[in-house]
Amino acid sequence: MRVTNRFLLYVSIACVVADAFEPITTTVVVGLGVTLGRIIYNYSQESCDSKWVAFNATGLKVDLEQKLFGQHIASRIVLKALTGFMNNAQPKKPLVLSLHGSTGTGKNFVSQIIAENIYKEGMDSSFVHVFTSELHFPHASKIDTYKSQLQQWIKGNVTNCGRSMFIFDEMDKMHPGLIDSIKPYLEYYDKVDGVCYRKAIFIFLSNAGGESITQIALDFWRAGQDRQTIDLKDLEVPLSLSVFNNKQSGLWHTSLIDKNLVDYFVPFLPLEHKHIVQCALAEMEAKGMVKNHEVADQLARDLVYFPKAERVFSVKGCKTIESKLDYYT
Structure with missing residues (x-):
């Protein structure tokens, strides 16, 4: 306290x-x-007012620029989406972001950055709610129960604070059809059963679509085109189709996509050696260590990359950097 x-x-x-x-x-x-x-x-005591819930656009911009590596498309989309939404006193619907990419590319990290620049307590805020598919919805036989519980949970928390944020992790492991239960809350309705959801934020995190993103990034690399030239228009359509048609994804044939209720599909590109070095240096700084470029470079070199011959992209991105750094220092 x-x-x-x-x-x-x-x-x-x-x-x-x-x-x-x-x-x-x-x-x-x-x-x-x-x-x-x-x-x-x-x-x-945390309350749903400007003392505890206030958007820091400058902080979000700086954090995305200085802490998120190799994700020029995701950074731009997230900054514009959040700034536009949070500065709109009367949004017509909740903000719905669907973050896609392979392991360790920064999806969870971006969710954390967003929370830290809206809520004074960041991810510890009582207005930030995280659902993990395998933890909260493990049994396919209980999907009807999960649907009811999820609806009640969201309704209760938005009633408590209209500016609530809901993060659904591991969407690629969620039972198909479950997420459709919250469709009414993402619509353009003024109120649903007396509750207004228009100021809430919903974020879906998924590895689904990662293969199509990686293939496009690899095509650009093989064509000798700079990574920075990859644009959203190169990824958005193949990404949304890949996610919609992925039978192993919680977004498979979902009405959320079919009815265009997802505002932005945010692609996270696979990370290269230079990005892993940046992650290692940032982790050193976070731990209060002196930055050592040689150690960071060696750590990055020892990771597994793909395709096997070219060694272009890190298999696990920056996911294991924190634990591996203890071994190298």
């Missing part, structure tokens, strides 16, 4: 006042102490 200097001052004053009172009047001071305690608790 965080207590500001202002309230610490209040408490100090209360203590001084208490010393000045005769014993017979201490009940008054005790009452004052209880009141101050309530003020401090209420001030420190």
Whole structure:
């Protein structure tokens, strides 16, 4: 619990006042102490107002530029999507982002960056909700129960705070049809059963579509074209089709795609050696270590890359950098 200097001052004053009172009047001071305690608790308790929920566009831009490596397309889309949505006082529907790419390319990290630049408590905010398919929805036989629970959970939390954020991880492992249960909440309705969902944010994370993204990135590399020249238009259609037609994905033939309720399909490109080096250096800095380019380069070289002959892209991206860094330092 965080207590500001202002309230610490209040408490100090209360203590001084208490010393000045005769014993017979201490009940008054005790009452004052209880009141101050309530003020401090209420001030420190997270609430759905601008003290706790406020969009930091500059912070988001800086974080994406300085902390996310090799993802020029994703950075641009996320910044524009969030800025436009958060600055719109009356959005017509919730913001729905579907993040796609292979392991370790930054999907979860971007979700964290978004949360940190909207909620004072970041991912620890009581208004940020994370669902993991294999953990929260493990049994196909219980899909009807999951649908009902998911609807009630989202409705209850948006009722509590309209500016709630819901992150669905491992969408490629979710049972097909389950995510369609939240379709009414993503529509252009003013309210659903008396609740307005228009200011909520829904983020889907999935490895589905990663193969098509990788193939396009590899085609560009083999053609000698710079990675930075890959644009959203090169990826959006094949990505959405790949996800929609993937029978192993929670978005397979989903009405969310069919009805165009996903605002942005965000592609995450496979990472190259230079990006792994950047990840290693950033992790060193995060751990309070002195940056060592030689160590970062050696760590990056020792990872597995594909295609086997060309060794262009890291198989696991930056996913194992944190644990491997302990071995190299």
